[in-house]
Amino acid sequence: MPVGGHVAVDPQRLQTLQQAFLDLRFGMFIHLNMATFEEREWGDPTLSPKLFDPKHLDTDQWARAAKSANMGYACFTTKHHDGFCLWPTKTGSANIMQSSYPHDVVRRYVDSFRKAGLKVCLYFSILDLRADIRARTVTPEKIALIKAQLTEILTQYGPLTALILDGWNAAWSRISYAELPYREIYDLVKTLQPDCLVTDHNAGSYPGTALYYTDIKQYEQHAGQKIPPNSPVPSQSGTTLQSDWFWKKAYPTSELASARTIVDDWLRPFNDNHCNLILNVAPNRDGRFDDNAVARLAEIGGLWKNSGPAPTIGRSVTITTPDLAAGKPAWASASDEAVGPDQAFDDNFRSYWLADRGKTDAWIEVRFEQPVSFNTLSIVEALGAEEYGETSRIASYKVEVERDGAWVEVVAGVKPAHYQFHDVQRTTASRVRLSVVGKQPGITEFGIYDEPRAG
Template sequence: MEKPEMPEGWKWFTESRYGMFIHFGPYAQYGRGEQVLFREHLNHQAYAEKACSWNPQHYDPELWAYTARKAGMKYACLTTRHHDGYCLWDTRTTDYSSAAQAPKRDMVREFVDAFRKEGLRIGLYYSWIDWRIPAYFDGPDKDPEGWATMKAYLHAQVEELVTNYGQIDHFFFDGVWPRDSEDLGSVELVARMKEIQPNILVNNRLGSSKADNVYADGGAGAGDSEVLGDFGTPEHVIIPDKNRLWESNQVTTWRLWGYTNGERWRPADYLLDMLCECAEKGGERGGNLLLNVGPQPDGQLPPEFVQRVLQIGQWLEVHGEAVYGSDGGAVTEFITYGRQTTKGNNLYLIIRFWDGSPQLRLADLAVKVNKVTLLTTGQALTFSQTEDELLIQGLPRERPTRLFPVIKIECDSTPAANNWGRQRLWEGDPERVAEWARRQRGTSVFVDGKPRG
């Protein structure tokens, strides 16, 4: 059965490929991640007092937005309220917010205005769970009245967020456990959100149904649903969602999302490789990277983050056509060198492992090649092509960029592979491997492949 055509208002998502995730809240003061309240079983009253006095004097979303744009990101998603219940907007539902407490600022308003001004799409994160409220965990069976109040609170907050800030492009729910979609009324809420914001994309963390109790990607805590939501959200992994759009949520550090003292940072090439992997595995059904930063308690972006993403941004200025709006890749087996993406009749070779050889052999490409260019420098490369291989020549010995060089191959039709190229290691018909060995060397265990005796 053919998949329905993507709505016009959603196409920005696959054209973007790359966004910024921002985990920011009073938990940053502790420097031990966004879930420190629960993971360290802190005193609720002491945490709330510290949260209410939190006042990030260097919160400057205009600088954040400028950095995101220079980094090559096309959208951003801010945690409006994480599991600790503290709200970053001027809400009528509670005084536990940045507007009512020390900052006296609607941080969501400032974020939306700043990022929209820089031309980025707007995403908002919202946690269903609130560790402060017993009714959330007691649920409708144990505390029906308390749950009804809690559910109304959640729905009212989400409606504020999608009503008061203009066009919202991307909405990221999180933290369903131990509730399900029926408890939360998530289907009804999403319907209401789409009445207000017809083009909004809502993620899949909407809770399983009592009827099937099935979660995608094993995400019982996140509440991933196999059937609900417009896009999938694999976390810490890059696993395509075959049924809908998807984005991989990844940290720039080793593990934690909120600001953490002493966290280790992943290098720029590792982060870029995640972006390229998402693009390679993507296509018309998604393949985005939502890359996280946890700003410092005072609101500044960590310099380690800025340094890395600006390196990636410089790479994208030259090589962005291999990522933005790409059609997926891995046309042929290419893992010994790097990754592939495609766009129209173009095949892009993203070279992770530059070996210094003046030539590169690409096997199993089944379409005619018209032109080959080292995209990194603009240099035209000579090549020869037979039925089974493309031999690219004239490559420089020294890697022409600190990150990944890219070779652009312009074909006379959509890039495609022969039968061998479509089947990969540990996949496909084993007879092709037998025939390959039989034809080229024989059948025996001896060096020449000829039987003895």
């Protein structure tokens, strides 16, 4: 049922799907695309699709190798950052039918893995260098192209466990959720496949105790992203068996990650921390796994067996809509030197407002030109930020709205966690104030959201 123009997602159903995903424990990432034939990690968007030619493509071999490692699912790269589509898209984008191997590779992958009893996920890059979908170039026509391509892969290949998105709201792609609205894509996926988890590679941008713009928190382990201890949210950590994501000429004889490292250092500890491991195995230019990769996967399977359901998760706080306070005019009771209140409303979890030194109570406030409605609040203290320290400085807090010249309390608490989230009764106001008591407290983000809710 739509809520405020958005698709309402049942939180209990979402939690069930997240738990089922964690119960799969271990998966295979499969990077095959133009970059496979270029000795690169990103394909050159100016090169001809004719370069793509996995003459002896064997997706059944991939599935057998995944089964030998006792994996529960896999994810395949339908389109990487250069924009070449591995299915016969009708959108006009460069695709598999223009290559030297004119066969639907996505179809072959999903059929092989389902036949082997493995769950199927697909990867899709929002960044698209062939279509010139990059930061500060996004247009309604380009958003329509993305939606058309996603509609194809969500309607032609059966039910997906998850859709993994990449190249969006990352420091290196710089396509923001404002320029290319997150919720529009999320609603499309949930309309076409309500049980498909949407998982975006944005772990570097948001704190780890809530699900910001994703159903499953993504950690790109290969890029140094680490799961925080005792993480409460359902997560996935991605790394590689070989040295990189796409196949290189040295791979048939190169060093691989050891089976012991994969199982004992990654897989088992991650599983105990509400996190799956997804291990990339890169097919070669024939479209097959190298012999050394096949052997290592079997060795992993000798050490690892899925022992049943993963540790149980609770309901996660989920943010899918824009922060209404981001970039809006901000005031404070006082600020320490140059760390003003605007830094608590800049959608940046690395900057922060700091109360004036010597003060034990302070407030920050955001003001809107027109009244806004909201039902979700986030309060993130600056713990771990430069010169702030790891110990909370906040003893208590409250959020108020201005109504007819008086301040009315919306929510209050004591000794908050590093990240504090509140579902509140839908409230409309032009001024929203956060007051804190403590020893020169600092706030990295005070977020105000209007999340779609069922009922």
